[in-house]
Amino acid sequence: MPSEEQLLQAAVAFQRFGLGPKRAGLRAIADDARGALLEELDRPARARIRVRALPSYEEAGAIGTQLFPQQQEVFLAEQTAKLSLQLRTPIGFLERLVMFWSNHFNMSVEKKGQIRAMVGQYERDVIRAGLTGRFSTMLRRTVTHPAMICYLDNADSIGPNSPAGQYWHAGLNENLARELMELHTVGVGGGYTEQDVGNLAKVLSGHSYVRGWEVDNGYEPESKRGQYQFHETWHEPGRHRVLGYRPANNSRQLPRMLDHLATLPQTAQHIAYKLVAHFLTDDPTPELVDPVARAFLDSEGDLKETARALVMLPEAWTLPMAKFRTPQELLIAQARALGQEWLEDDLWRVQEFLKALGHYPWHWWTPDGYPDETDHWLSPNGMRVRADAIQMTTWALMQRQEPGKTPIRLANSVLGPRMSRITRTRIRDTRNELEAFSILFLSPEFQRR
Amino acid sequence: MTRSLSSPVDTTCSEGRLLMDRRQMLGMTAGLFSTAFMPNLARANTLGEARLLVVVLRGGLDGLSMLVPSFDPDYERVRRDLALPVEATLDLSGGFRLHPAMPNLHALYQAGQAAFVPSVGLPLQVRSHFECQENLENGLAGNDRGASGWINRLLSVMPRGEAIRDGRILALQSNPLIVRGSEPVLNWSSTWFTRAFDGLVTNLSDIYAARDRVMAENFALGREIDIRAGGQGAEEDPSLGSLVNGFLGAGRLLCSVGGPRVAVLSVDGWDTHAYQGALTGTLPTQLGALDQALQAFRGAMGAQWENTVVVCATEFGRTAVSNGTHGTDHGVGMPVLMVGGAVQGGIHGDWPGLSEAGLIDGHDLRPVMDIRSVFKGVLSTHLGVEPDLLAQTVFPDSAAIAPLEGLVVTPDAAAARAARRAVAAMQSPRAMSPFEQYRQRNGVLAG
Incomplete structure (x- = not known):
């Protein structure tokens, strides 16, 4: 039986650094939450997507010079493959790093068909393949990629x-x-x-x-x-x-x-700041940034060592969960908690969810990427649309398959000791299952990270 | 803080009473929306009731399909398969005609409430959607990167305490560059999702209130805006589609008490490279949808329509000459469309002509003025923005770009027009029958 402290650490690993617990809940990694995160870094092959139907670099480049329908077909296939891995992966730390680096090197598919056709291949072969390699390698491959x-x-x-x-x-x-x-x-x-x-x-x-x-x-x-x-x-x-x-x-x-x-120190600091701002807090301090920047510098830009330094920060495990899950994170965490896959025939719902919440992959117009500040996502319209959209996706996932657990049991398993008394009471006392599950996914405990 | 439910409601707006009734019915408190917006209502309102909606038509509108220069001797030669038969189009003035898919716009034009500037250009004349939209929205003199949009800078120069500034900018459907900057932006988007059920909303509101003040406040404000926009329950009719619902929401919010006065809405789908259609097809359908959406907006504005200017602009025109795939490619000169009770109707600005010499490189409409002239003309008369502020802050380095005069009715002209309309209403008290409308659209059958 894991202790409360162990479950809290597991929640940090899953929520702050990962994509949320799956059906097994927080217990899955409660023995050693930090060790489980670090273990993901030792297995970068888990972040690779090897789907035969997806184009090679040469093929994607050629499709980039074709017409919109061909490019869009590839773009959708890339999204499907990515979503599938995000739902299957054990904790999701690697996937969160993929999201971070893809956003660091943001591109918008709306600019040109060359990007629409190639951005998925770019992410597979540059970001995913280099996730625990050197930053300089990722940078070189990015700058000489046709999409960029x-x-x-x-x-x-x-x-x-x-x-x-x-x-x-x-x-x-x-x-x-x-x-x-x-x-x-x-x-x-x-x-x-x-x-x-x-x-x-x-x-x-x-x-x-x-x-x-x-x-x-x-x-x-x-x-x-x-x-x-x-x-x-x-x-x-x-x-x-x-x-x-x-x-x-x-x-x-x-x-x-x-x-x-x-490999310049300014670059180390910039990357470290962005990692801390993304994973930990909107207000990074030198106490948080410097150790990560130092790890980057000392390892000559080794991204595994840099990510490791982030996880090893004591504050990473003690800072309040004040940031807010992005729409992509929320959508993925919901399906993982329910133990469901988004299959191809329902992919349109995923897209509608993300479009309505302004987080459809590779649709941020400018090269600065989707904002990382809590304020950007925790907005009036964002909160309103989240409630409507989560109710919709919860319903759709429940149609697909009976949830194996009652809402309160699921809440216990994914929120554990973080669940407040009022959230527990309201989930328990709500008869309608759709409503009760929706309360869980929209609760502060589920959305804050 | 909560506002008493007996607070005054803007009865000049067709939706004001309805919304308040529904809120009473739902037993909701007025909440943040009103406390944020109410305090300045009592102040002197030197700007009057002016409302501005900017519609960004994304993708590049083929202006020659909307505003048809039938009088131009080169029209049929240039347009080839896309030329519209003159008898199928609706008469405007000066020989210009309108695509028949836009009967509501035609009626507005005849009422003196629609205006066109037939050919304007951006400062930056390239053919990239990306760069041109950026330039249209940042309002800068050329290929400069600008992190803020001109609507945001516009609000930043309006006096504090005025409803136009304190009501904040309303961005509908998305948060495009044109609204970004230091001034706060309110968002609302039309979504087809069933709204969160009452029980869920109550539970969430209670949980947020107990555990997370920021989430509570944002959720309450977001719901308040949605309710005012008509998103609650049957108000947002999914059968109308998100385009019409977006415009309806814009109208309801723009005339809600203490709400925003300036709004921006984007309409996608104008990039018509192939098989765009002449009388019917993709583009005519799109024009018809815009026509209906503008009509819906007019209805939602109620009496505030008189104080409103809607400006529809696009990022570039399309080639005047039709291409090999029955469409048009990225071009240069483009029209600006304006509607609203405060608009001085008609055709403003010159027509560059479709002759070989008139066109750029034989295929692109030649702009006769910078699009910022049009924007500055609207802002200076409609919102009373000082020339210096327009030339330095709203549109930096644009002192040489003179505002286009005469786009907006001055108060005197508005009064005269209202009087004329009152007389006309007395003479013709009944609404137009469906058959009259049909005839207006289709003309009289020739014997």
Whole structure:
């Protein structure tokens, strides 16, 4: 019989770091909640999605140059596969890290079909594959991925002094360079100047992907459709200094520059801050951020060590559960608690839920990603729509299969000692099962994390 | 704090009484919505009762399908398969005609309450939905990134204590860039989900009140807004669809006591690259839906319609020339549509023409003015925003962009028009019969 303290720790692991307990409830990891979280980090293969029907990098790139119906088909298949894993995974710490990093490198599928077709493949092969690897690896693969090149407008960025730039009087696009500094690495106030941004854009110039029209007009072979492509003749010649580093102008120039940015202390602090803000609190303090940043720096950006440092913070287990589950987290936690899968024929409900709550995957317009502040999600309209939407999904999941437990037994199992007296009373005394389950999923204890 | 249920209700709005009755019926307290909004009601209201709804038509509206320049000698040559037969369209003025899918808009135009600016352009003229929507919404002079939207900056320059500022910005369906910034934003979205049952709401309200004050306050306010928007029970009729329900909710909230005065609503689905349809089809259906939604909004506004300007804008026009797939591609010049009791109806601004020389590169409508001229024209007359504030804060670096005059009726003109309408109403006391409406739509059968 686990102690109350053990159950509370399990609740922290499941709710703050994971996607919620499954039917077995908090007891599943109550022996050693922290150990269970750390064990997930030792098994990164659990975050891999290997579904045959999903496209390879080459296939996804080519689909990116096709039409909307083909791109949308892939996009929906990617979402189905992802949701299925989120519901099956034991605790969900790895999945939460996937969500974190995908949002860190946010893209919107509404910008272009290239992104719609490729963003799922990007998440599988860059985020999931690199989840416990080095940040510099993830950064390099991101920056040279067609979806990101497309999203941040680097495809036509041409150095003005390159042969192509001279011939066409073409110029640089600084969008990717700016966001790389401001959002992906060193962060605002990271000590970079406009000149650093301009120089980074020069380093990035010529790193493009092959558009459909380039193949159609015979400029590129069919096999390169939608694939990453470096155009030597578009690349701004010379060496360019960014934040004190000036790599030689050769094929290693961009990777070296990205490695440099990926391992700077400013980057470590920025990443650590974002992790603490996402998982622990809206008000990160140096006591929380510095140990995580230190772990990042000391391990040269090893993301497993960084995540481990976050879990090892004593405050991670004692801070009040003041943040608020995002709509995606809430929806997944609900199905996990009920022991249900969202199957393909009901996927539209999932989409309606997330669209209504403004958290449909890869639909945040700007590169800063979905906001992480509690205020953004805990809003009047958000609270109202959550209640209506949870009532709807609870009903749909109950239609699928009889819940194996009464509402009060389920509440005991997933909330454990965190359940307040009033929540317990109201769930117990509500005759209507749909209503009683809805109270559980909408309770502060279930929604706060 | 709770407000007495006998507090005054805005009876000028068609929905005000109904909403209060329902709340009484439900035994609810008025709660946060009113305590947040009520305190300034007693103050002098120098802005009067002005209401503004900005509708963002996302995807790029094919303006030539809505506002049809039948008089232009190049119209049929340019539009080819998309050209509308003149006899099928509805007459506006100056030779312009309207798509027959928009009979309600036609009636508004005839009543002097609808206006078009036929061809405006964004400061940033590229063909990306992404960049153009950003530019339309941030109101900046060009390809600058702006983290705030011009509607938010508009409210930031309105005087505190005025209902227009204290009522906050209302964002419907989503929270787009145009409303983002330092000023607080209220959200409401039309959803088809059955509303949480009474028992669930009561239990949750009690639990939140006992355990989590922030959740309690937000839940109460969210429910209050939803009720005022008509989302409760049968008010939000799922058969009307979320477009009409969105506009209905906007109307109800814009005329609720102490509620928001400025709202933004997005309408998706204008990106018509293929088989858009001429008289019937995808785009005509979409135009008809907008027509019905605007009519529903007008109904929900009741008497406040007289104080209202609705501005419908899109991120770019579409190619004047039809493409190879019976559609239109991303273009340049685009119309702005305005409706409302405070709108000075008619066609404002010049027509660039569809001749080879008139078009840009032979396929795009040439803008005759910056879209900010239209926005500034509305804001300066309708809301009385000072020119300096418009040129520096609301639309930074836009001193060279003059407001387009004459879009909004001045108080004197409004009074004269109301008098004319009163006379007309006496002369013609009955409503138009369905047959008259039919004839107005379809014309008289030729012998």
